[in-house]
Every structure is written in C-alpha cells, then in structure tokens.
Amino acid sequence: MRLVTYRLGQEAARLGVEKDNLIIDVARFGERCGLFLPSTMLEFIDLGPLARVQLGDELANTVAPRLVGCCIPASNATLLAPIPRPRKNIFGVGLNYTEHVAESARTLDTSKELPQEPVIFSKPPTAVVAWNDPIRHNAKVTKQLDWETELAVVIGSRAYRVSVEDALDHVFGYTVINDVSARDCRRAGQWIVSKGQDSFAPMGPAIVTADEIPDPQTLGLKTWVNGVEKQNSNTKLMLFSVRELIADISSVMTLEPGDIIATGTPAGVGAGRDPQEFMWPGDVVECEVEKIGRLRNPIVAL
Numbered sequence: 001m002r003l004v005t006y007r008l009g010q011e012a013a014r015l016g017v018e019k020d021n022l023i024i025d026v027a028r029f030g031e032r033c034g035l036f037l038p039s040t041m042l043e044f045i046d047l048g049p050l051a052r053v054q055l056g057d058e059l060a061n062t063v064a065p066r067l068v069g070c071c072i073p074a075s076n077a078t079l080l081a082p083i084p085r086p087r088k089n090i091f092g093v094g095l096n097y098t099e100h101v102a103e104s105a106r107t108l109d110t111s112k113e114l115p116q117e118p119v120i121f122s123k124p125p126t127a128v129v130a131w132n133d134p135i136r137h138n139a140k141v142t143k144q145l146d147w148e149t150e151l152a153v154v155i156g157s158r159a160y161r162v163s164v165e166d167a168l169d170h171v172f173g174y175t176v177i178n179d180v181s182a183r184d185c186r187r188a189g190q191w192i193v194s195k196g197q198d199s200f201a202p203m204g205p206a207i208v209t210a211d212e213i214p215d216p217q218t219l220g221l222k223t224w225v226n227g228v229e230k231q232n233s234n235t236k237l238m239l240f241s242v243r244e245l246i247a248d249i250s251s252v253m254t255l256e257p258g259d260i261i262a263t264g265t266p267a268g269v270g271a272g273r274d275p276q277e278f279m280w281p282g283d284v285v286e287c288e289v290e291k292i293g294r295l296r297n298p299i300v301a302l
Contacts, residue, residue, distance in 0.1 A: 001056055002206040002293075003173070005041050005084055006077040013080050014039045017059060018206055021074050026055065028070035033058045041083050041207070045156055045172050045257045052172075052209055081130040081203040082175050083154070087258055089122035090152075090201060091249060092179060094191065096239050096264025103272030108183060118240045118248050121191040123179070123262070127201035134300035135180055136199045137281050142182035145279040145299065148265035149223040149231055149287035151216060152177040153242055154207055159255040167246035170255065173207040174216060176295050177262045178287045183271045183278075201262075205293045213291055216242045220290040221266060226283055233266030240264075 002018040003026075015038065016023040026044065030037030035054055038044050044051060095101045095115050105112035129135070137145055156172025180200040185193045213219070216235060223231035240248065245261055255261075270277040279285060281301040288294040 001052070001059070001209045001212065003041065003044070003082065003209065004204075004206045005080040005082050007080060008072060008077055013084060015041050015044055016077070017055070018074060019059070022067075022071045023074050023077050024059070024067060024071040029058070029067070030055070032066050032070060033062075042087065042258045045154070048157065052211075079131045079205050081128050082207040083203070083258060083260065084128065084130070086125045086128060086260055088256070089124050090127070090177070091259065091261045092121045092123055092191075092195060093240070093245060093262060093264040094119035094121060097233065097237050097266040098239060099267035100265060100269070100272070103267050103269065107271050107276065114239060118245055120249065121195060123192070123196045123201045126198050127196050129199045129202050129297070131202070131204045131295055131297070133202065133297060134199065135202065135279070135285070135297050136197070136302040137279065137299050138197075138302040141197075142184055143278065144183035144271065144276075146181045146183050146270040147223050147225065147230065147279060147285050147287070148179035148181060148269055149221050149289070150177045150179050150262045150265050151219060151221065151235055151242075151289050152203065153216070153246070153261040153263060155246075155255045155259040155261070156210070156257055158257065159246060159250040162247055162250050164243045164247045167243040168210070168216075170246060171210045171242070172257070173209040174213055174289070174292055175203055175207045176205070176287055176289045176292050177260075178202040178285065178295055178297065179262050179265060202287070202295050202297045204295055208292050219292075222288045223268065224286040225277075225279065230270070231266055231268035233268070235263070237266060238263065
C-alpha cells in the first residue's frame with residue numbers, strides 16, 4: 001500500500017491510502033468496513049502488522065459504492081510529510097556508499113578509508129517538511145547548501161538487539177528523504193547543525209509498506225536540480241544494508257514503531273563536484289527512489 005498523510009482544505013491532517021489517483025481516507029473507510037482504524041500514520045503503525053493486512057484485504061475486496069464519501073481525487077489533496085512530526089530524531093547514516101566516501105574525502109576532509117561500522121548522526125523532528133514545502137536557505141549561516149537523496153526506513157515494531165537475519169521483520173515501510181546539508185556548518189566533526197536545521201529533512205511523498213518492497217537493496221535513486229540530473233545510483237551499492245543498519249543501531253539503543261532511518265546517499269552531491277555546486281534561492285530540487293516516488297522542494301531565502 002501507498003500510505004499518505006493529507007489535508008483537504010483547512011481540515012486537520014488525515015491518513016489515506018493512495019490508489020488509482022484517489023486518496024481513500026483510512027478511518028472513514030474503516031467505519032464502512034466495521035474496522036476501527038485511526039486517522040494518523042503513527043497511530044496506524046502502532047496497531048501493528050495485523051491492521052495493515054486487514055486494511056489491505058478490505059481494499060482488495062471492496063466495491064466502488066463502499067468508497068463513496070470516504071475518498072477524494074488525489075489532485076484535490078495537499079500531501080504532508082507521511083509522518084509530519086516524528087516522535088524522535090531521525091537516524092541519519094553518513095558515508096554509506098563507496099563513491100560518496102571517496103568524493104567526501106576529496107572535498108569535505110572526511111577519511112578516505114571505508115567505515116568499518118555505520119556512521120550515525122541525527123536530524124530533529126523540526127527538520128521535517130513535506131513535498132513542495134520550501135527548503136530554507138539562510139545566507140547568514142550557509143553558502144554551501146547541498147542535496148542528498150536517500151531511502152528512508154520506517155520501523156514498525158520494537159527492535160532491540162535484533163539479528164541481521166531478522167531485521168527486516170521490524171520494518172513497516174519505506175519513504176524518501178532529502179538529507180539536506182549545509183556543508184559549511186559542521187562543528188568540530190559534529191554534523192547535527194549541518195544537517196538538522198529547520199526544513200532540512202523533506203520527506204515523502206508516501207510510505208510504501210514493506211510487503212510491496214521485499215528487497216530494499218534493489219532500488220534506484222536519482223536527484224535533479226532545476227531539471228538537471230545530479231545523482232543516479234542504486235541501493236545495492238550501500239556499504240551497510242538496511243538489515244545491517246537496523247541490527248547495528250538496535251545493538252545499542254531501542255528502535256520503536258515510527259522511528260525513521262535515513263540510509264545514506266550515493267555519489268553526486270554538490271560538494272563532491274568539480275567545481276562544487278550548491279543550492280540557492282530559486283532552485284528546485286527533486287529526489288526520487290524507485291517504487292516510492294519523487295519529492296520536489298523549492299529553495300527559498302530565509
């Protein structure tokens with residue numbers, strides 16, 4: 001399923017399923033089917049895998065009259081970030097593609113050696129914005145605003161000290177994140193100021209549930225700035241797979257339903273180019289992950 005968080009007019013944000021150019025309101029559809037289903041993404045994730053299976057079965061077997069009054073044309077809705085306000089910081093993963101390690105070593109003073117363990121940082125919930133929301137460029141703070149298209153993993157069940165073999169059992173679904181980075185805002189090797197500023201985590205347009213993507217290591221990733229392709233790679237080139245990242249993080253801290261892991265970006269970032277390229281007000285950045293969709297965000301002056 002493609003799950004979205006949407007708003008119609010001035011109404012509160014609601015959970016929907018995107019299907020055939022429609023958005024089916026999950027809570028209202030549940031009422032038609034005799035199921036108690038919530039109106040927010042996090043509440044739905046909290047219900048566990050049975051809720052996803054029940055909803056999927058009902059949608060697969062429903063007839064058109066049952067959808068009357070609980071769906072709208074997708075074009076009429078405003079898409080929000082699938083999880084507009086994560087409960088915790090997003091887990092970021094740095095230097096998780098070989099060629100990105102090399103380009104970062106050339107231009108960002110990071111080590112040219114491949115990491116032996118995942119490099120973990122975080123982005124606060126206030127960094128999250130939606131499809132078509134502006135990415136804020138504060139010229140007083142940065143002159144090196146950069147893009148990073150990434151596959152993001154949404155955790156569906158509590159994970160603590162899980163094995164690599166069992167790790168994917170804890171995944172609810174996948175989405176797209178642009179790990180926006182102000183390259184000149186790193187502080188003594190720490191990345192959170194560089195990567196955690198408001199609007200620096202565009203997310204969406206949907207969460208695709210894990211049953212639709214049984215192997216997350218086969219997905220193409222692309223980035224465009226002003227329509228010009230900048231990144232073109234595949235998740236098969238990750239140094240540490242989704243399974244390995246979940247196992248590693250859960251070895252030292254508990255992953256909970258709704259937690260998000262941004263799994264790193266491939267080569268092609270602006271800082272790695274010769275000459276370097278960065279984003280400025282008036283630019284538009286688009287980030288795409290195969291089977292999930294494309295994010296589009298304009299850069300605006302703060």
